Every structure is written in C-alpha cells, then in structure tokens.
Amino acid sequence: xxxxxxxxxxxxxxxxxxxxxxxxxxxxxxxxxxxxxxxxxxxxxxxxxxxxxxxxxxxxxxxxxxxxxxxxxxxxxxxxxxxxxxxxxxxxxxxxxxxxxxxxxxxxxxxxxxxxxxx
Numbered sequence: 001x002x003x004x005x006x007x008x009x010x011x012x013x014x015x016x017x018x019x020x021x022x023x024x025x026x027x028x029x030x031x032x033x034x035x036x037x038x039x040x041x042x043x044x045x046x047x048x049x050x051x052x053x054x055x056x057x058x059x060x061x062x063x064x065x066x067x068x069x070x071x072x073x074x075x076x077x078x079x080x081x082x083x084x085x086x087x088x089x090x091x092x093x094x095x096x097x098x099x100x101x102x103x104x105x106x107x108x109x110x111x112x113x114x115x116x117x118x119x
Contacts, residue, residue: 004049007057011041014065027072033090037064037097044101048108055111056104063100067093 019034041060048056071093078086 003054004057007045007049007061008042010058010061011038011045011064014038014061014068018065018068022068028089029085029087030090033093034068037067037094041097053108056101056108059100059104059107063097063104067096067100070096 015034015038019031019038022028023031023034041064044060045057048060071089071091074092075087075089080086
C-alpha cells in the first residue's frame with residue numbers, strides 16, 4: 001500500500017515540477033500539456049495498482065519526469081510561417097512517456113511469464 005501511495009506522490013511532485021517550477025524558469029511554455037500527461041500517468045498508475053503491478057507505477061513516474069528532460073535536451077525551437085514560436089519538446093516528451101509505459105507493460109508481462117515458468 002505504501003508503495004502505491006509513494007508512486008502517486010512521485011507523479012504529483014513531478015507534475016508540480018514540470019507544470020509550475022520549470023514553466024516559471026522559462027524552460028518551456030506549455031500550460032496544459034504537463035496536465036494531460038499527468039492525468040494519463042495517473043490513470044495508468046491506478047490501473048496498474050488495481051492489477052497488482054509492482055514496477056509499472058514507478059516506470060510511469062520515471063517516464064514522466066525523465067521524458068521531460070529528454071525532450072528538453074533534444075528540443076528544437078523554431079518559427080512557423082506566421083511568425084509564431086514552435087517547439088518539439090512536447091512531442092519528444094510524449095513519445096518517451098508513452099514508450100516507457102509500453103516498455104513497463106512488457107516488463108511486467110515478462111516478469112509474470114518468468115514466474116510462471118519457474119514453477
């Protein structure tokens with residue numbers, strides 16, 4: 001139970017960092033996208049907890065925060081034809097986050113299969 005609560009707290013802290021702290025530091029200009037990804041992450045964590053998954057909630061946490069930094073590192077800023085600013089940080093962050101969720105699900109599945117064959 002504490003492990004599950006810890007995972008939710010880690011996601012909440014990561015959300016506050018990405019949405020408010022990093023935004024105020026001018027590291028990005030996204031107001032709603034961090035919330036969208038956090039809601040997706042919270043949903044996956046709740047489903048994982050209900051499914052008695054041990055590792056997936058923490059993989060989701062890591063994918064959220066690490067994905068932001070990967071996006072920040074590989075971000076390319078630009079200008080659209082109308083003169084507006086563009087950035088691909090949100091795309092890199094999203095792809096990394098979704099990929100981490102998929103890999104986390106595969107990892108949990110492999111653990112279950114391994115335990116099954118060990119018996």
